[in-house]
Amino acid sequence: MMRRALLALLFASPAVWAADGSWTSQSFGGTLTRGQQSLKSRMVQAPSPLPVGSVATRLAWKITPDGPTPVGFSIKICSSSRCLPLTGLTGDLALPAGYPPAGPYRFEYYSPVRGALYPPLTMLRNEVTVQYRSGAR
Template structure:
């Protein structure tokens, strides 16, 4: 009986020590005037520092352009030295543990179209929510 209680406490302890949190932010995305060039957004970051030990868990995003996106339009979200491709203008995805939970994050936009974009594409806003967990 004592052995079962000890085993149960070992299983429950890590769960009891973990907690969750999230932060949301938005920024201006930028303007694309030409294809085949990377446009970087203004950074997004939490309004205050995250607690020590925050580990990235989930990203939810919504990008608002002023019109239709050009052919071959691609989006990445970047944090630290790492960029991850996004599947569209909005969605959610799990984040790898090595991705910085506290940002800053930026978006990178690219279109495979050659030459000038007519009309230019303005990316009005990047909205993100980053969910994280804490280990104490």
């Protein structure tokens, strides 16, 4: 009798069905040849569908340029509905509510320098890891 009650309680608890996970993806960023223009990277997204009801919790990124970035260089990561400023070439942050857990995302780069960038700046690799929570909690 006690065993049945414990099993019923175990299966009735939503926390039991919750799971945490993450996915990682990478893309080529592109080449910035002029200042005062935005460069948008190729999209990154989850390599496979996430469980229904997943919620994004954290984002980590690593961007690999082919050289030093210009003074004032800025980076954003964007979903289809909004962009978040990033604090450098690597880091992590808590994602706000409603940010899509599976992406797609793209990076946007901007240099406030006027005129041509010499040498041009190529973003060799953008890497994103998204942590998510799935199921009811």
